[in-house]
Amino acid sequence: MTRLMAVSALAVAGMAGTAGAEVIKVGVICPTSGPYAIYGKQFSEAVEAYQAIHGTEIDGNEIEFIYRDSGGVNPDQARSLAQELIIREGVEYLAGFTFTPNALAVAQIIDQSETPAVIFNAATSIITQESEFFVRPSFTxxxxxxxxxxxxxxxxxxxxxxxxxxxxxxxxxxxxxxxxxxxxxxxxxxxxxxxxxxxxxxxxxxxxxxxxxxxxxxxxxxxxxxxxxxxxxxxxxxxxxxxxxxxxxxxxxxxxxxxxxxxxxxxxxxHYSPAHESPENEEFIGKLMELHPDAVPNFASVQAYDGAHVIYEMIRAAGTDGPAAIEAVKGLEWTSPRGPVSIDPETRHITQNxxxxxxxxxxxxxxxxxxxxxxxxxxxxxxxxxx
Structure with missing residues (x-):
C-alpha cells in the first residue's frame, strides 16, 4: 500500500466512525510565521468572528478549527501538514492555502481521502480543476x-x-x-x-x-x-x-x-474593501474589531470569513460525508460582507462583484x-x- 493509499484508507475510516460525532475538526494550513504570517492572523481572527456571530455548533456538533503553519511558499510542508491533519488529527475538512503551490500540493491527497478543501486565498485559476474536492470562496x-x-x-x-x-x-x-x-x-x-x-x-x-x-x-x-x-x-x-x-x-x-x-x-x-457599505459588512467588521481591536480588515479577512460560511453550510448539509458536502455547496448563494456571491456549480469557484x-x-x-x-x-x- 502506498503512502497516499494509506492516507485514503485511514481518512475514510475516520469519516465512517464520526457519524454523530461531538467534534468536527477543520484543519487550516496557512502561514503563522515568517513574512506572510499576517495571513494566519487574519484567517484565524475572521473565523473567530464568524463563529462568534453564528455559533460554534451545528446540529449539536462542535466545530473546531485547527491551525498549522505552512510558512511561505512550501508545497512539501503543505503536503506533510495535510497528511498529518487527516491521519493524526482526524480532520474532516481542510482550509486555508495562501499560495497556489501549497494548494496544488494537496490535490492528490484530498482526492484519495475525499476531504473537502476550502481555499481561503490561493488565486490561480487552475487549482479547482486539479481536484473535485477543492472549493474556492476567495477570488482568482x-x-x-x-x-x-x-x-x-x-x-x-x-x-x-x-x-x-x-x-x-x-x-x-x-x-x-x-x-x-x-x-x-x-x-x-x-x-x-x-x-x-x-x-x-x-x-x-x-x-x-x-x-x-x-x-x-x-x-x-x-x-x-x-x-x-x-x-x-x-x-x-x-x-x-x-x-x-x-x-x-x-x-x-x-x-x-x-x-x-x-x-x-x-x-x-x-472584490472587497472594508469601506464597502452594507449591513453584512458592518456586522462582520464590528464583531472583528470587538474581538480584536488591533485587527486590520482586508480581502484575506473576508475570504476566511466566507470560507467559514461555506464550511458551515457543507457540514449542515452533509456532516462529514466529503462527496456529499461538495455536492451540497455547488450553486450555494449568500450575501457576503463583500456583496452577493455564489459558488459556480461547474468550477466550484465564487462568482462575485x-x-x-x-x-x-x-x-x-x-x-x-x-x-x-x-x-x-x-x-x-x-x-x-x-x-
Whole structure:
C-alpha cells in the first residue's frame, strides 16, 4: 500500500466512525510565521468572528478549527501538514492555502481521502480543476484583472506595461489583463515578470519609464513586496511622468497607512474593501474589531470569513460525508460582507462583484479603498471567458 493509499484508507475510516460525532475538526494550513504570517492572523481572527456571530455548533456538533503553519511558499510542508491533519488529527475538512503551490500540493491527497478543501486565498485559476474536492470562496487573478483591463481602456488608456510577480497568480494576472486589454483594442507594450523575492523595484520602474506607456498594471502578493512596489512607483515619480497606476490588491489595507498620502488616487480592481457599505459588512467588521481591536480588515479577512460560511453550510448539509458536502455547496448563494456571491456549480469557484476602487480619505481622514464602480457577478474568467 502506498503512502497516499494509506492516507485514503485511514481518512475514510475516520469519516465512517464520526457519524454523530461531538467534534468536527477543520484543519487550516496557512502561514503563522515568517513574512506572510499576517495571513494566519487574519484567517484565524475572521473565523473567530464568524463563529462568534453564528455559533460554534451545528446540529449539536462542535466545530473546531485547527491551525498549522505552512510558512511561505512550501508545497512539501503543505503536503506533510495535510497528511498529518487527516491521519493524526482526524480532520474532516481542510482550509486555508495562501499560495497556489501549497494548494496544488494537496490535490492528490484530498482526492484519495475525499476531504473537502476550502481555499481561503490561493488565486490561480487552475487549482479547482486539479481536484473535485477543492472549493474556492476567495477570488482568482483573472477575475479581478480582466475587469480592470476593460475599465482602463474605457478611460482612454491604450498602452500599458504589465509588471507581475513571476509565479502562478502573477502570470494569471498578466494573462488575464492582457487578454481583456487587447480584446478591447489596447496594446501591452512590455510584460515584466519579477522574482518572488524581489525587494528592490527601482530597475523595473526605470524600465517602465523608458517604455513611457499610459499606465503600468501590477500584481504582487499582498505583504512586504506590495508596499515596496508602490513606494518605488511613487519615489521614481511615474505618476509625474504621466504613467498611471493600475492594480488589484497592491493598496492593501495592511500597508495603506504606511504608504501615506502618496497613495491617494491609485486605482485598483478588487472584490472587497472594508469601506464597502452594507449591513453584512458592518456586522462582520464590528464583531472583528470587538474581538480584536488591533485587527486590520482586508480581502484575506473576508475570504476566511466566507470560507467559514461555506464550511458551515457543507457540514449542515452533509456532516462529514466529503462527496456529499461538495455536492451540497455547488450553486450555494449568500450575501457576503463583500456583496452577493455564489459558488459556480461547474468550477466550484465564487462568482462575485468586482469593484473599481480609488485610494481616498474618509470623513475622519483615514485612507481607504473607495469603491466607485461595480462590475456585477463576475465568474472566474480564467476558466469561463470569451477573450
Amino acid at each position: 487573478l483573472w477575475q479581478v484583472s480582466a475587469p480592470m483591463a476593460e475599465w482602463a481602456h474605457e478611460q482612454g488608456i491604450t498602452e500599458v506595461v504589465t509588471a507581475v510577480t513571476d509565479y502562478g497568480p502573477g502570470i494569471d494576472a498578466e494573462t488575464g489583463f492582457k487578454a481583456a486589454f487587447e480584446a478591447a483594442g489596447g496594446t501591452v507594450v512590455d510584460s515584466i515578470r519579477m522574482p518572488l523575492d524581489t525587494t528592490d523595484f527601482a530597475p523595473f520602474m526605470q524600465r517602465v519609464r523608458d517604455e513611457a506607456p499610459d499606465a503600468v498594471f501590477a500584481f504582487l502578493p499582498a505583504g512586504p513586496s506590495t508596499f515596496a512596489f508602490v513606494k518605488a512607483y511613487n519615489e521614481n515619480d511615474l505618476r509625474g511622468a504621466g504613467i498611471e497606476f493600475l492594480g488589484t490588491g497592491e493598496t492593501d489595507e495592511t500597508t495603506l497607512d504606511s504608504l501615506g498620502d502618496a497613495a491617494l488616487g491609485l486605482r485598483t480592481s478588487y 468586482v469593484y473599481i476602487r480609488e485610494v481616498a480619505k474618509d470623513d475622519e481622514g483615514n485612507l481607504i479603498n473607495r469603491e466607485f464602480e461595480t462590475i456585477e457577478a463576475v465568474p472566474d474568467l480564467g476558466l469561463v471567458n470569451d477573450y
